[in-house]
Amino acid sequence: MSFQSYIDNIQKKTGKSPSDFKLLAEEKGFLKNGALTVKATQVTDWLKEEFSLGHGHAMAIYASLKGKTS
Template sequence: MSFQAYIDNIQKKTGKTPEDFKKLAEEKGFVSSGQVVVKATQITDWLKKEFELGHGHAMAIYASLKGKTS
């Protein structure tokens, strides 16, 4: 599955874009000044619990928070 397909599926499931997740991550203190400041596990655990994402989809959001766009 391509990175964009992961992002598209996440948006369909949650109604949230990568930018929405970035704002939420900033509110949680996971992202500061545009930089991820916690370990990937903290972010993926949050996404799995709160949004019921699978590991691969949670990692796609983590990658988008780190600046990956494709």
């Protein structure tokens, strides 16, 4: 599955885009000045618990928060 496919599936499931997740991560204090301040596990645990994402999908959001787009 391509990175974009992961993002598309996440958006279908949650109704949220990567930019929405960025805003939510900022509100949670996971991002400061656009940079991640926490480890991947904290982000993936949050996404799994709050949005019922699987590990691969949570890691795709983590990657997008780090600035990776492909």
